Amino acid sequence: xxxxxxxxxxxxxxxxxxxxxxxxxxxxxxxxxxxxxxxxxxxxxxxxxxxxxxxxxxxxxxxxxxxxxxxxxxxxxxxxxxxxxxxxxxxxxxxxxxxxxxxxxxxxxxxxxxxxxxxxxxxxxxxxxxxxxxxxxxxxxxxxxxxxxxxxxxxxxxxxxxxxxxxxxxxxxxxxxxxxxxxxxxxxxxxxxxxxx
Amino acid sequence: xxxxxxxxxxxxxxxxxxxxxxxxxxxxxxxxxxxxxxxxxxxxxxxxxxxxxxxxxxxxxxxxxxxxxxxxxxxxxxxxxxxxxxxxxxxxxxxxxxxxxxxxxxxxxxxxxxxxxxxxxxxxxxxxxxxxxxxxxxxxxxxxxxxxxxxxxxxxxxxxxxxxxxxxxxxxxxxxxxxxxxxxxxxxxxxxxxxxx
DNA sequence: CGGCATCTTGAGCCCTGTCAATATGTGTGG
DNA sequence: CCACACATATTGACAGGGCTCAAGATGCCG
Numbered sequence: 029x030x031x032x033x034x035x036x037x038x039x040x041x042x043x044x045x046x047x048x049x050x051x052x053x054x055x056x057x058x059x060x061x062x063x064x065x066x067x068x069x070x071x072x073x074x075x076x077x078x079x080x081x082x083x084x085x086x087x088x089x090x091x092x093x094x095x096x097x098x099x100x101x102x103x104x105x106x107x108x109x110x111x112x113x114x115x116x117x118x119x120x121x122x123x124x125x126x127x128x129x130x131x132x133x134x135x136x137x138x139x140x141x142x143x144x145x146x147x148x149x150x151x152x153x154x155x156x157x158x159x160x161x162x163x164x165x166x167x168x169x170x171x172x173x174x175x176x177x178x179x180x181x182x183x184x185x186x187x188x189x190x191x192x193x194x195x196x197x198x199x200x201x202x203x204x205x206x207x208x209x210x211x212x213x214x215x216x217x218x219x220x221x222x223x224x225x
Numbered sequence: 226x227x228x229x230x231x232x233x234x235x236x237x238x239x240x241x242x243x244x245x246x247x248x249x250x251x252x253x254x255x256x257x258x259x260x261x262x263x264x265x266x267x268x269x270x271x272x273x274x275x276x277x278x279x280x281x282x283x284x285x286x287x288x289x290x291x292x293x294x295x296x297x298x299x300x301x302x303x304x305x306x307x308x309x310x311x312x313x314x315x316x317x318x319x320x321x322x323x324x325x326x327x328x329x330x331x332x333x334x335x336x337x338x339x340x341x342x343x344x345x346x347x348x349x350x351x352x353x354x355x356x357x358x359x360x361x362x363x364x365x366x367x368x369x370x371x372x373x374x375x376x377x378x379x380x381x382x383x384x385x386x387x388x389x390x391x392x393x394x395x396x397x398x399x400x401x402x403x404x405x406x407x408x409x410x411x412x413x414x415x416x417x418x419x420x421x422x
Numbered sequence: 423c424g425g426c427a428t429c430t431t432g433a434g435c436c437c438t439g440t441c442a443a444t445a446t447g448t449g450t451g452g
Numbered sequence: 453c454c455a456c457a458c459a460t461a462t463t464g465a466c467a468g469g470g471c472t473c474a475a476g477a478t479g480c481c482g
Contacts, residue, residue, distance in 0.1 A: 075340065079345075094329070094332075096325075101336075125322070128293075131328055131329065132293045135291075135332040136298070138335040138339060139299070139335055142335060142339060142342065143272065143278045145382070146342045146382035147272060147276040147277070150437075176460065176461090177460075178460090185343035189438085189439075189462080189463085192463080193462085193463080209460065225272060225273030225274060346470090347469075373428070373429090375428090384470075384471060385429075386429095386431085386472085387469090390430080390470090406428065406480085
C-alpha cells in the first residue's frame with residue numbers, strides 16, 4: 029500500500045488479539061498507524077447514551093488509526109483472532125508520505141458510507157453492506173461475514189432486528205441465501221446493485 | 226493550514242463563483258485541491274433515484290476536493306457568492322505534504338458526521354448542526370446560516386419539513402430563537418450540547 | 423407592492439425501533 | 453456422539469418518529 033512504509037512495516041512484529049480485544053480506545057494517547065495482517069477490526073464511537081456507531085471495518089491489508097491528534101477519538105477492537113502490525117508516527121515524519129493513499133482511501137470510504145446511512149432505506153443499506161463485503165473479499169458470491177449482526181446494525185445505523193428482517197426479505201426475493209448464522213450466498217448480484225442506486 | 230503550500234496557494238488568483246455555480250462535478254477529471262477564500266461550498270453526491278447527500282460544508286480557510294483518483298466522485302457547488310483558490314496536485318508531488326492536515330481534518334469531520342446521521346434523532350441532528358455551525362463561526366451565539374433548509378436537510382439525512390419542525394421544537398423549548406429565515410440565536414448553548422450526547 | 427422562492431404547519435401513513443418470545447447455532451462436558 | 457447451556461439470530465405485535473402530500477405563511481427582490 030504505502031511504498032515508503034513498506035520496508036518499515038514489514039519488519040515489525042505482528043501483535044495478536046483475541047475476539048473483542050481492544051487495540052486502542054477513545055481518550056488514549058495516539059501516535060501509531062496500524063495495518064491488519066489477518067482477521068478483522070472494527071472502529072467505532074459511542075454516544076453518551078450508549079448508542080454505538082461503527083465507523084469502519086478493516087480487513088487484511090487495510091490501514092487504520094490514522095490521525096494527527098494526540099488523543100484517539102474512537103475505539104478499535106479485534107473481530108475474531110486478529111493480527112496487526114503498527115508503525116510509530118512520531119519517529120519519522122516522512123512515514124506519512126507512504127500513508128497518504130491509505131488516509132485518502134479511508135476518507136473515501138467514510139464518504140461512501142455517509143451516503144448509505146444518510147439516504148438509504150434499511151434493505152438498501154443491507155444490500156450495500158453485502159456488496160461491500162463481497163467486493164472486499166474479491167467479489168466472491170459466497171462469503172462468511174466476520175462480524176455478528178450487532179456490528180452490522182451499528183455499522184448501518186439500524187437495529188439487529190431490522191438487519192435480520194432485511195436479510196430475510198432479500199432471501200425471500202431469491203436475491204441471496206443465508207447459510208447458517210454468518211454465511212451469505214449472493215444469487216443475484218445485479219439485483220443487489222440495483223437496490224443501492 | 227498547510228505550511229508548505231502556503232506560498233504556492235497565496236500566489237494563486239481567486240476564482241469567483243455565484244450562488245449554485247458548480248466548482249467541480251462527478252465524473253470530471255480531478256487533480257486540483259481547492260481552498261475557500263470567502264463564501265461557502267457544499268460537496269455532495271446524488272443517488273440514481275435523485276436522493277442527495279451533502280457530505281460536507283466548507284467555509285473560509287477550509288480545503289476541499291482532496292483526492293487521489295483521477296475522476297471526481299462528488300460535486301462541489303458555491304453557496305452564495307464564493308471565492309476559491311486552487312493548486313494543481315500533479316505538478317508537485319510534495320504539495321501533498323502540506324495538505325495532509327487538511328485531509329485528516331476532512332476525514333475526521335466525515336467520521337464525526339457518520340455518528341450524527343447514523344445514531345441521532347432528528348432534533349439531535351439539528352442541534353448538532355447548529356453547534357457545528359456556531360463552532361465554525363467562532364462560537365458565536367448569533368449566526369446566519371449560509372445555506373437554505375434543503376441543504377441542511379440533505380446534510381443531516383432528513384427532509385426539510387423535519388428540519389423545520391425540529392427547529393420549531395428547539396424554539397418552543399427556548400433553546401434557540403429564529404431570526405428570519407436564516408438567522409439563529411442560541412439561547413441555551415449547554416442544552417444544545419446535552420442533546421448531542 | 424407584487425410575485426416567487428423559501429419556510430412552516432398540518433394530517434395521515436409507513437418504516438423502523440421497541441419489547442418479547444422463539445429458534446438456531448456453538449461450544450463444552452459427560 | 454449426544455445433551456445441555458449460553459450466545460446469537462429470527463420472527464411477531466405494537467407504537468412512534470419521520471416521510472409524504474398538501475396547504476398556508478413568511479421573506480426576499482425586483
